[in-house]
Amino acid sequence: MSGGAPSPGRAPVPGWPAAAPSSPPLPRRPSAPVLGASVLGPLVNLTMRGLLGRRRILLVGLLALAPVGVAVVLVVGGGLSTTAQLTRQLYDSLVMTTIVPLVALVLGTTAIGAEIDDGTVVHLLTKPVGRGWIVFAKMLVAGTAGVALCGTSVLVAGILLVRLDAPGLVLGMLVGAVVAVIAYTAVFVTLSVWTGRALIAGLAYVLLWEGFIASFFSGTRLLSIREYGLAVAAGIAGPEAGTLARDVPMATGLVLAAVVTSVAFWLGARRLARFEISDAG
Amino acid sequence: MSPITPQNYLSAVQTFIAFFVTAQAPELLGRDQRYHVLTLYFSRALERTDYALAKYGALVCALALVLLVPQAVLLLGIVFASIDLGAGLGEALPLVPPILLSTIVGAAFFSGIGLVIAAFIPRRAFSAGAIVAVFLVLSGVISVLVVQGRLRDPFRYVALLDPYALLDGLASTLFGVVGSNVTVTRSGIDPGIFAAGACVVAVATLIVLVLRYRRIEA
């Protein structure tokens, strides 16, 4: 900037020499485009460090690995040869009802919720970065972490319980859990952008809606992410699905899960674009 | 699905009870810890024990109140649905003590579990996650273990760790009916033991809560 040469186009960053009183005013730069995919790396990095870099991730990990623990207990101490039926029972009542939604809840609400809560999101919003990319980065990290934790847990527990007798079932359970985790984390990340009470809202959805209402009224089955996951699991398990089989076909479950994820993303990006931060946070 | 009666009401709304405690316990305790308000409380003429008792009492009262209103409505329904008022009252009034007792003890032990967890985890999001995880995972895992596992004798008593089972055992003992919770029915343990377990948990969690706040750094 010495001598005041105007910066050309998307300028390389000029230096700061000691101020010369006669320097001309800073020239106005042309309006540069908003950044997109190129900032995905730093955003993902930041989210990962915030989400995974602390002791609390151990708690989530422990939660995710509960099915493995149960499988070990059953295989070693139960005094019973474990069956595919037992595995299906465990999958339905423990994994898909409790573990998957909870892991997704904690990961999804913390991914952006923590930053909104303590105000550090202002450092992300005061940058020329597309809001959709911010939301996408959060969903990507939370979803991947969820898939890694729950997928591993289901795979290991499944293999422990039925060994190689029912590969279709194990594969079905794995894919179903993965689909459910992705949809859940997307919904919960969006919830965090829309409300500061995302955890309670998410819990209400999981416990009250999916746990209570949807089990009473079969018409509402199509509005439950758990059903999508189970439908996909049953579809892939094919003949080994047993009691997991649903009225909802696998294709429907898959499509609806994709729809829910996309809508969640779109809503989250829109809301973040109109996000207001006052100094009260 | 069978209609909801005063006898099976608590078991029917067990998920809601878990949700209520999960939503409220972190709010009650987490805020004061995170924002260091405890120093303000304890620098007054307020015993640490009083603080813990007050929080416990508050949550139990609130939860009990929320649960008692629908049950009162159910009782009114019984009274008005019967042929004459006398018979209706005769049918409804004996239910009042079991309703009160089961609701209060049920609210107490659920609240106690939630508060103890919230007392150790100041960050609200994580304590809420931990509380609901405890309720759901314990009940889910234990019900599978008990029903499918055919556990040998000392291990059978792991059924007593299931909060929903404790609730159901409590209700069925006080009302003198058979409960609906599979863990209770399939474990082969007398429901009265579950009821006793519920009382023990209610008291034990209160003691832990008081001890925690005696020792906590403010």
Place this chain on the structure above:
Amino acid sequence: MSAAAPTTTVAVTAVAKWYGNVVAVNDITFGLEPGVTGLLGPNGAGKSTLLHLVAGLLRPSAGSVTVDGRPSFGDPAVYRRVGLVPEREAIFPYLTAREFVRLSAQLQGLPFGSGAVDRALGTVELSNAADRELATYSKGMRQRAKVAAALVHDPAVLVLDEPFNGMDPRQRLHMMALLRALADEGRVILFSSHILEEVERVAERVLVVVAGRLAASGDFREIRRLMTDRPHSFTLRTSDDRALAGRLVGRPTVSGLTFEDGRLDVRTADFATFTRELPVLARDAGVSIFELAPADESLESVFDYLVRQ
């Protein structure tokens, strides 16, 4: 300053911001040019709200805030030219200062290895401590880290919310020199404070905001004059109020006298002369003064007065 290239301007036009029934900012209009502008006002006056409006973090309920003619809210591209140093201490505690500033640089699209991060850290004198985690920093150091992150992309507009909070005198002087240097390069600097001395040392122009309204604007000397030339009130407790009052009533500097229970309230338009005359009068009357206290020296009363102008 040559007019060779157009400068970045910020225009705030009839801006209002309300939350339900609470009006935070009420019909404020001003424009910003290269140089330092200070936003002065008591706590709760709406300074932070105004700064957040300028920085595009709040949507105006009425009116408009534009940077180079484009609205500041809802347009992420505006952040290529604007940098904000927020007041809230929200930082990423697990990042080091260098990582934090580098994150800022990356999110601004600065090419790797451009040296901007090092320069920014050097400008705020954090180069030595740059590789320690922000959680270990003192408040003043965190403030400087935030400033470095806001400067890394060489913004034309820099908005700082209470930047001198929590800084020791040396850091404060350094920050003031930095702001002046940045302004001399042609940047638009807007910062807020509730301390007139801070504002008058750095800012060429002062905007006084009270209860959401623009109470006064101008050169800091004009503001200072407005504030000190106002009528002052004093409360006196003496050994003989009436005797002293008798002497005071004749003086031209005294514009009002009131007897309260055991005290004497005096109003004066020229407090400098009054404070010189008072001890002489008291001595001549043989009256001992036990207490002489200004009755309205608070910043609030000063601002009150300004609003009523």
